[in-house]
Amino acid sequence: xxxxxxxxxxxxxxxxxxxxxxxxxxxxxxxxxxxxxxxxxxxxxxxxxxxxxxxxxxxxxxxxxxxxxxxxxxxxxxxxxxxxxxxxxxxxxxxxxxxxxxxxxxxxxxxxxxxxxxxxxxxxxxxxxxxxxxxxxxxxxxxxxxxxxxxxxxxxxxxxxxxxxxxxxxxxxx
Numbered sequence: 605x606x607x608x609x610x611x612x613x614x615x616x617x618x619x620x621x622x623x624x625x626x627x628x629x630x631x632x633x634x635x636x637x638x639x640x641x642x643x644x645x646x647x648x649x650x651x652x653x654x655x656x657x658x659x660x661x662x663x664x665x666x667x668x669x670x671x672x673x674x675x676x677x678x679x680x681x682x683x684x685x686x687x688x689x690x691x692x693x694x695x696x697x698x699x700x701x702x703x704x705x706x707x708x709x710x711x712x713x714x715x716x717x718x719x720x721x722x723x724x725x726x727x728x729x730x731x732x733x734x735x736x737x738x739x740x741x742x743x744x745x746x747x748x749x750x751x752x753x754x755x756x757x758x759x760x761x762x763x764x765x766x767x768x769x770x771x772x773x774x775x776x777x778x
Contacts, residue, residue: 640694646774654739654767656684661769666690668700672765682708684765688727695773696736698729704745704763718751723763729771741765 645665652659657674668688675681684706691699707720725743732738745763747755755761 640696641776643693643695643698643773644690646693648772648774650769650771652737652739652767652769654765654769656682656765656767659767659769661686663688663690663771670702670769672706678709680710682706682710686725686727696731698727698771700727700729701725702727702741702743704743706745715754716752717754719747719755719761720749721745721747721761721763723760725763725765727765729769737768737770739765739767739769 647662647664650659650661650663650668650670654672655674656672659670659672661668661670666689668686668690670686670688672684672686673682684704686702686704688700688702691701693699702725704723704725705721709718711717723743723745725741727739727741729737729739741764743763744760746760747758750756
């Protein structure tokens, strides 16, 4: 089986199992049991720092837009735009599915990169020890433009974002 077909099947299985496990019914029950406010329809800004650089975003009810930018010099930079849809949201955890578009210029040991991409990712913004805002975003992206030609054999590339994004959620009305 071709390499790209295996990656596509694995990505589809991963995304569908994540979506199946984050149904609104399950999230609503979890929120009721733990007395958490449902924030799926709430609007709020977010600000953070991840491996993709500085992140600035805004959620308008269930849809959100986030811009990430990292610039060290002309040979080491990245810009990424996320268009997201909330699957669930409360004071402690937010789960979303995101469409990504971006450009990366950089290098790893043994390889240089200069490419543009579009993709899809699952994001989880969660609390650890009472501190909320830790972000884990994983997905797959299609390379649109490979300026160096070293990704010619890779139809899809993995994409990830890890770090801290604080959500300025609205205060509870009393």
